[in-house]
Amino acid sequence: MAKISIKAILRKEDTLRLWLDNWCTHNKTEICISDPSGKVVYGNPDLLHNSLSIPLITGDAIVARVWSKSNVLNQVWDVLNMLITKESEKRKLGAEVLHLYQELNIIYGFAESLGEAISTHAIAEITLAHSTNSIPADAGIITLWDEQDKTLGVPAVSGDDLFDSELMAKNTAFLLQIGHTGQSGIITDIEEIKKLGLVASKVTSLIYATLKGKDRILGAIVLAGTQLDQFTAAHLKLLVTLALQSSSAIESALLFEKNLTEIKMREEAMQRINEVIKKFVPNEFISSLGKENITDVRLGDQVEKIVTVLFTDIRDFTTLSEQMSPEENFRFVSSFNEILGPIIRQHNGFINQYLGDSIMAIFPNRPEDAVLASVEMQRAVRTLNWQRAEQGLPIINAGIGMHTGPLIMGITGDEHRLDAATISDTVNTASRIESLTKYYQSPLLLSGDTVKSIPDTSNLTFRRLGKVLLKGKNNVLSVVECMNGLQENISFRRRENLGDFDMAMELYQQRQFENAITLFNKVLKSDPEDNTVKVFLKNAKRYLTEGAPKNWNGAEEMLYK
Known part of the structure; x- marks a missing residue:
């Protein structure tokens, strides 16, 4: 994972420099921010090395230093540390997702290669090739036990000359030590194995996985390394997975001519692998491409559809996670995902991505499916909060946003690495609408395009929140609030006040702020907990006092993503 750059963060966070300037002005002081090499990326270079400094550290590396003669320097450090932590978490999540997809690709490619092999020698060579290509080993060997002849065979060897194949074939004790235990593991104390002459003196560690048949041990995959701590638990997990697939193929090959049922077992094993992969690439995604199975997809497969994209996110997750x-x-x-995932699927949607504390879902059929799922999700979160309250745990607030528009679903990548991708501005817009739930203090927001796409809204209650101009966008976007998922008493008050609210919004957008304030106050008097009204009331008072922005057309301009 690439190092975090303070310079990149300053460039990426558009308002950070302005905030730092305002902070220095407010505190009547100067600061200097330098990168690990000592190069100044912000502030007065004269402060470098002749004033107080606090390092910003992530992991065991210093990302930057903040210099100042002020004794309130910690305020700046806290903000920068928060941004660095956020960037670090984002990169870590991205690295984990990438590693998972890479591992799935290895497993899938291996399964496909095994499907073309019949003999045990061919299977062993394919298995060892995939093992040594996927795991950083200096050499590898596969041992197979011949149950009929009671002999140990070595059908495949690769890499440096670190194994003595002839001695290994004669020394069944090695298989008994590694293979016949039925276990898999990493060995760093290999002096006894060296004494037997089975491995070269420069070998420092071995990693092995047992090849298990239906009711017996078939052999083992053994990889050798010449460096300390060369193998990790993640390597062992992958090797065990490859061994599991290889074992099925070997056993089928051994018994192919004697028992046709073993071929069926092998096909069932392959099917199980495909079923596991479908959990990472939704079957609905594959179906949208006109394919029945993931094995049918090919690089470049794509389809464009009008869909509704939904994002949901846990509010203040960072604060919760710190506890x-x-x-x-x-x-x-x-x-949390286990609660919301089934609701999405029950309403004809599918989860495109789990993004840590948030979910991206696609509803390919009807936009009302997404709305009804969101209503049910709000109720589920409310039930969860009742349970958490009984346990003395903090409640969870979640924001949901959605947008309807064109989206391309397809398979991208190259011949060795495929990925299921969604490409569309619809996704970005849906994500932005979800982020607006924080601004409007509303749990469920829709774009006007989504509402227009619903043929019958008689069972849904909406409040139109006007238009917004999203950062980086040229066209304004209508934002609508759905109130069906609120508690019954809250939803009742919102419906009772809907006429006054709509009239207040009309006056607000016509710049009749004084009259709009009167109606907003009337709504708040009836429903003091209506935080969305408070947002517009605050804006109306500010515009009444300071005047609306130049060329203001009623659209709120969002200065952040």
Whole structure:
């Protein structure tokens, strides 16, 4: 993972420099920010090395230093540290997702290669080739036990000359030590194995996985390394997965001519692998491409459809996560996803991505499916909060946003690495609408395009929140709030006040701020908890006092993404 650059963060966070300038002005002081090499990326270079400095650290590396003679320097450090932590978490998540897809690609490619092999020698060579290509080993060997002849064979060897194949074939004790235990693992104490002459003296560690048949041990995959700590638990996990697939292929090959049922077992094993992969690439995605199975897709397959894209996100997740250990964090996010995932699928949608504390879902049929799913999701979160309250845990707030428009779903990448991709501005717009739930203090927002695409809205209650100009966009976007998922008493008050609210919004957009303020106050008097009204009331008062922005057409301009 590339190092985090303070210079890049300053460039990426558009308002950060303005905030730093305002902070220095407010505190009547100067600061200097330097990168790890000492190069100044912000502020007065004269402060370098002759004033107080605080390092910004992520992992075990210093990302930057903040210099100042002020004793309130920690305020700047806190903001920068928050941004650096956010960037680090984003990169870590991206690296984890990339690693997962790479591992799935290895497994899928391996399964496809095995499907073309029949003999045990061919299977062993394919298995060893994939193992040594995927795991950083200096040499590898596969041992197979011949049950009929009671002999140990070595059908495949690769890499440096670190194994003595002849001695290994004669020394069944090695297979008994590694293979016949039925276990898999990493060995760093290999002095006894060296004494037997089975491996070269410069070998420092071995990693092995047992090849298990239906009711017996077939052999083992053994890889050798010449460096300390060359193999990790992740390498072992991958090797065990490859061994599992290879074992099925070997056993089928051994018994192919004697028992046709073994061929069926092998096909079933392949089917299980495909089913696992479908959990990472939704079957609905494959169906949208006109394919029945993931094995049918090819590079360049694509389809354009009008869909509704939904994003949901846990509010203030960073604050919540700080109170939990990494394991508790993982369990919390997993349990949250386990609640919302089935609701999305029950309403004819599918999850395109789990993004840590947020979900991206696609509803390919009707936009009302997405709305009804969102309503049910709000109720599910409310039920979860009742349970959390009984346990003394903080409640969860989630924002949901959606947009309807064209989207291309397809298979991108190259001949060795495929990925399921969605390409469309519809995705970006849906994500932006979800982020607006924080600004408008509303749990569920839709674009006007989504509302227009719903033929019958008689069972849904909407409040039109006017238009916004999203950062980086040229066209304004209508934003609509759906109130069906609110608690019954809250939803009732919002419906009762809908006429006054709509009239207030009309006056607000016509710059009749004084009259709009009167109606907004009337709504708040009836419903003091209506935070969305408070947003418009605050804006109306500001515009009444300071005047509306030049060329203001009623659209709120968002200065952040």
